[in-house]
Amino acid sequence: MDGERPRDTIPTNLRLLMVLEEVARVGVPVTPTEVNANLELPKPTIHRLFATLEEEGFLQRDMDGRTYSPGPRMRVLAASTLSSLRIRTARQAILRRMSREIGETCNIALPDRDCMVYLERVETEWPLRIQLPQGTRVPFHATASGKMYLSALAPNHLKRYIKAASLTEHTDNTITDPTTLMAELDEVRRNGYALDREEFMPDMVALAVPIMDTNERLMATLSFHAPTQRFDVARAITYLESLREAASDLSLLISSDP
Numbered sequence: 001m002d003g004e005r006p007r008d009t010i011p012t013n014l015r016l017l018m019v020l021e022e023v024a025r026v027g028v029p030v031t032p033t034e035v036n037a038n039l040e041l042p043k044p045t046i047h048r049l050f051a052t053l054e055e056e057g058f059l060q061r062d063m064d065g066r067t068y069s070p071g072p073r074m075r076v077l078a079a080s081t082l083s084s085l086r087i088r089t090a091r092q093a094i095l096r097r098m099s100r101e102i103g104e105t106c107n108i109a110l111p112d113r114d115c116m117v118y119l120e121r122v123e124t125e126w127p128l129r130i131q132l133p134q135g136t137r138v139p140f141h142a143t144a145s146g147k148m149y150l151s152a153l154a155p156n157h158l159k160r161y162i163k164a165a166s167l168t169e170h171t172d173n174t175i176t177d178p179t180t181l182m183a184e185l186d187e188v189r190r191n192g193y194a195l196d197r198e199e200f201m202p203d204m205v206a207l208a209v210p211i212m213d214t215n216e217r218l219m220a221t222l223s224f225h226a227p228t229q230r231f232d233v234a235r236a237i238t239y240l241e242s243l244r245e246a247a248s249d250l251s252l253l254i255s256s257d258p
Contacts, residue, residue: 015041019049020058020074027217028154029067060113075112088120090253095122098246102239104226108211108250109145111220112137114165116145119220141167141181142174144196144208145221151188152210152218158185173198193240195233196225203228207236209247222247 010018022035036046050068053059060071070078091108098106099122109116115137140146140161150158167176175181188194196206208223222243226236 010039010041015039015045015049016053019046019053023059023068023070024074024078025215027215028157029062029069031067069113072113075110078110087253091120091250092122094246094249094253095120098122098222098224098242099124101242102224102226104224104231106222106224107145109138109208109221109223111140111149111218115139116143116149116221124226138200139168139170141165141176142170142196142200144194144206144225145223147185147188147196148194148208148210148221148223149218151185151194158182170200171198171202175199193237193243195236197233198228205231205233205236207240207243209240209243211247211250213251219251222250 018039019035022038023030026034032046032050035050036043039046041049050059054061054068054071057071057073058077059068059074061067062069095106095108103124105124106122107118108120110119111117116139118136118138138146140150150161153161162178162181167178167181168174169176175184192209194208196204196208198204200206204225205228206223206225208221210218211220211222213219224236224239224243
């Protein structure tokens with residue numbers, strides 16, 4: 001909010017949009033009262049707006065019963081915005097550049113309610129490749145992109161997630177112990193990148209870095225994965241700086257003016 005408009009003069013037809021804007025700006029689960037600290041609408045009004053947005057699927061109530069996060073319709077709206085033709089053309093060019101340099105499949109993934117979803121990908125030309133097509137949903141705890149996202153959560157939200165999550169074992173290397181996972185995420189946070197060491201699929205390694213929004217919050221992830229016949233973790237990390245540069249280019253692409 002820029003403070004130029006008196007809050008009691010917010011047009012009725014803008015109020016729902018401004019609630020969604022504020023929820024997106026904060027970037028963590030929030031209560032109606034916290035959102036209203038900026039909007040300063042009457043208390044019954046803000047609760048009515050939240051109820052409407054929840055009923056229509058733009059917001060959803062979190063496990064604590066008090067806070068709200070973006071719902072499925074808001075997430076679809078965000079993904080559709082990122083998929084606009086202008087952005088998608090430039091985004092594909094960046095992914096193709098990275099795929100050529102690394103020689104492997106590169107992906108952009110978005111966090112959803114309980115998983116990461118592949119928004120975009122450019123396939124390697126190798127005949128031996130791992131099939132995870134656009135729209136694939138992959139678990140947070142067992143993938144490089146998912147661990148990158150989890151590491152960006154506020155500590156209280158991360159603890160709540162790990163306490164409630166089912167840390168399913170996908171391979172012998174999957175981290176299923178909450179304490180071990182927390183230690184892994186601490187390392188991801190310190191390093192600024194995440195690895196998948198055959199944790200989601202046997203014989204596959206992956207490296208992920210964050211794509212940041214204009215508020216320096218994780219918006220999506222950029223990653224590549226490769227079969228262990230061609231890559232090991234040590235070789236994957238040699239491409240870290242190139243991956244970070246591409247992620248920075250993608251961040252600028254999303255935040256730049258048309």
